[in-house]
Amino acid sequence: MMQEVRWGDFNIVGAERRLLANALLDFSNQRFVLLSESCIPLFNFSTIYNYLINSTKTFVESYDLPGPVGRGRYSPRMRPLVRLSQWRKGSQWFQIDRPLATEIVSDQLYFPLFNKHCRNGCYGDEHYLPTFVSIKFSQRNSDRTLTWVDWSQGGPHPARFMRRNVTIEFLERLRNGTTCHYNGNTTNICYLFARKFMPQALDRLLRFAPKIMHFD
Numbered sequence: 001m002m003q004e005v006r007w008g009d010f011n012i013v014g015a016e017r018r019l020l021a022n023a024l025l026d027f028s029n030q031r032f033v034l035l036s037e038s039c040i041p042l043f044n045f046s047t048i049y050n051y052l053i054n055s056t057k058t059f060v061e062s063y064d065l066p067g068p069v070g071r072g073r074y075s076p077r078m079r080p081l082v083r084l085s086q087w088r089k090g091s092q093w094f095q096i097d098r099p100l101a102t103e104i105v106s107d108q109l110y111f112p113l114f115n116k117h118c119r120n121g122c123y124g125d126e127h128y129l130p131t132f133v134s135i136k137f138s139q140r141n142s143d144r145t146l147t148w149v150d151w152s153q154g155g156p157h158p159a160r161f162m163r164r165n166v167t168i169e170f171l172e173r174l175r176n177g178t179t180c181h182y183n184g185n186t187t188n189i190c191y192l193f194a195r196k197f198m199p200q201a202l203d204r205l206l207r208f209a210p211k212i213m214h215f216d
Contacts, residue, residue: 010124020104024102031098032097033094034093035193036195038160038197040205042175042194044214051182052192056183057141058096059094059095059145059146060090062089062130062133075117081109082131088130093149110132114128147192162198163198174194175189
């Protein structure tokens with residue numbers, strides 16, 4: 001049965017759980033990545049696969065954000081299960097392992113609470129997983145996402161990239177332009193994916209991929 005999913009509605013989280021539940025049916029699946037149609041890979045398949053499968057951490061962005069779009073979305077009715085000091089925000093674009101995916105799908109404690117109280121401008125897809133993972137699995141999580149997004153323009157949606165924005169220099173900066181920690185070491189590969197790339201960018205992406213991403 002088809003179920004409607006709307007941006008900003010908590011039913012997005014329900015859809016993510018259904019996706020994970022279906023993916024978990026294949027016991028060979030050990031890592032789970034949520035992407036959208038506007039996401040692109042920044043490296044070839046083998047690089048992405050090895051980065052994910054060898055990681056000792058999961059990648060769910062989770063941070064404490066004061067102000068109206070962070071702590072301001074918290075409802076006191078979530079106490080005592082979720083306190084304000086435990087409330088977290090983060091990107092919905094996660095990269096997780098099988099144990100965490102199983103915990104998310106089987107959660108019957110936090111999910112109903114968020115479903116009831118994280119509505120009307122709460123944007124549950126930005127708070128449920130970051131808060132749930134921070135409370136229960138913080139030691140196994142990196143608190144960062146592997147999907148690069150540009151929020152510098154402000155507003156409720158990130159920057160969109162068209163054909164003219166796609167250059168070799170731009171893609172190389174996304175691939176190697178920052179530093180972070182991976183398995184206890186410093187690395188300059190902090191993002192494996194990026195968004196939001198529009199369909200008009202596809203021809204340039206396909207043209208540059210063989211050279212900089214080593215696609216065949």
